[in-house]
Amino acid sequence: MNIHETGYPLMAMAPNVITPATLGLDQDAPLEALMQAGASHLWLHASPIQTLVTQADRRILVEGRGCRVTDAQGHTYLDALSGQWLVNVGHGRAEIAEAMARQAKALAYGNASRAATLPAIQLAAVLAHLTPGDLSTVFFSSGGSEAVESALKIARQYHALRGEPERYKVIARRGSYHGATYGAMSASGSRSGVDSYFGPLLSGTLSVSAPYCYRCDYRKTYPECDVYCVDAIEDLLRYESPNTVAAVIAEPVSAACGIVVPPAEYLPRLREICDRHGVLLILDEVITGFGRTGKMFASEHWDVVPDIMTLAKGLSSGYAPIAATVCRQPIADIFGGANGKAIGHLLTFGGQPVACAAALANLDILQRENLVRNAEQQGAYLLSRLHDLASRHPSVGDVRGLGLLCALELVTDRRTQQPFPVDGPEIHYLLEKLAELGVLTRAEGNLYLAPPLCIERHEIDELTGIVDTALSHFEEAHSYL
Structure with missing residues (x-):
């Protein structure tokens, strides 16, 4: 009997083996085929069935490096939420x-x-x-x-x-x-x-x-x-x-x-x-x-x-x-x-x-890499930039944060503190505009900003600059100005 170097006996390949390749879903598959397979078979958490093909803010991510992720269409984004508040050391850590x-x-x-x-x-x-x-x-x-x-x-x-x-x-x-x-x-x-x-x-x-x-x-x-x-x-x-x-x-x-x-x-x-x-x-x-x-x-x-x-x-x-x-x-x-x-x-x-x-x-x-200290320093800088940004945007009712865990609370009126509907079209508009400009994050009445702890100052400048621009579009579209 032939033996693998692992010590296991060689087995004959079973017929009709189902693999991604046999389903036409290998890494070179057309994007449309991958999206449709995902819509048909993958149930994304906290999402309706077929979300991948029915909602514009869903995408297939294929690569990440540091504070950035890339989707299957080749678009690269600043990951302003660390995935889901968790990629603290950043993406693509080979070690x-x-x-x-x-x-x-x-x-x-x-x-x-x-x-x-x-x-x-x-x-x-x-x-x-x-x-x-x-x-x-x-x-x-x-x-x-x-x-x-x-x-x-x-x-x-x-x-x-x-x-x-x-x-x-x-x-x-x-x-x-x-x-x-x-x-x-x-x-x-x-x-x-x-x-x-x-x-x-x-x-x-x-x-x-x-x-x-x-x-x-x-x-x-x-x-x-x-x-x-x-x-x-x-x-x-x-x-x-x-x-x-x-x-x-x-x-x-x-x-x-x-x-x-x-x-x-x-x-x-x-x-x-x-x-x-x-x-x-x-x-x-x-x-x-x-x-x-x-x-x-x-x-x-x-x-x-x-x-x-x-x-x-x-x-x-x-x-x-x-x-x-x-x-x-x-x-x-x-x-x-x-x-x-x-x-x-x-x-x-x-x-x-x-x-x-x-x-x-x-x-x-x-x-x-002393990333806890970096979170303290860069977080203080991020918060200061957000306070400066808020002074120019009537849609921002409050700025809160500690370290690299920050949020802008969005309101229809600062005086009354009237919030936006959590899942309303206004919030979807803002998220789509941010993605169009190169930032992925989450908003539910609050716009969350919690990038990886390895973020550098120039990336915070880039992030807050995009948020500034997106809020200007948002306010113009919703009659703030």
Whole structure:
């Protein structure tokens, strides 16, 4: 019997093998054929069927380098959203691909509950040292939704093992987004488009208003308000009875709300409130982690250590699907010891070694090239350029940001702060104009600008120049001028 160099026996090629080439979909296939195949067979997330051929803002991306991506038609764009808030080290990093290939050749998979792999151990140790305080025990999963789902289950089981099974409620902030799995979706504070399809959501998921000073639900003004929005969390805790609440979950900077940066007192007081009532604090750093805000983790801006931190996106910069739920030592200790109870939770791809190898290579780049510092410096410059730009554009009601996580809030009238419809034709017009000028991003009433952390000053000048031009077209088309 003939043997491959890998040690596997040679097999005869099976007849009628289906491959992209046999379907006429190899890399040299006509664009029209690829678009139609995608429309017929690929269901893009959060999109209608056949979106590729029915909506102008969908495209096939084929290459990326640094802060730029290229589509199948040869058009190149500045990626102003880092893919989906995650390509922190930039596109086209060969060293990450090479690290993944080496690991896949050595070992592509190990049983997540019965055996450890070297990359998973290494990555867990690196994260334990990078994360603040005594966050030290890492549970791996595949994406941000799973990381949050894991955090919620850990919190529930933690209280049950301590003899408080009645602690099952979770408090979030309105407008927040923590994921699309059922528990994470239920614990989010975004109800639009959810209740009509998936309600009723999980019981015991509550929400209060976010620290959204531009549109304060309490009709108050900072600092005279004394940050009432955080006291409202304690009011809700007392109303619900603190011994029924398992956790409060919050993004340090809420992307879903429109890059809402909280007042300086907010997170430290939230930490105190949770401690006072024996409630776990979960900080969702899926978007804000790994340098995005100019610190390795956004919570470090306020010197707050959560009980549980959820991580994803920038953990691998999108080169592989991986996420992590990191717990403080006292939380993990409940599951250990001679009488330790196994966590009632497992995921097939948790700690997948190729994904861990990608994350390790990504974190090495992030630290070696000092991209966190670059995010701080370039983010400050970006924010200053956006403030200057806003002074010339009546469609900009507010400018917000921290590091390379920024947004312009768009309004029909600055005086009334009247917003545009989230999915209205005005927003689509602006996005199409930006793409025409060479920028890809996202807008839903807020125009988001969160480029890769490797961006340079001249690219920020290019980006803000295009935004300036696009807003001028937008305002002229919608009778601002």
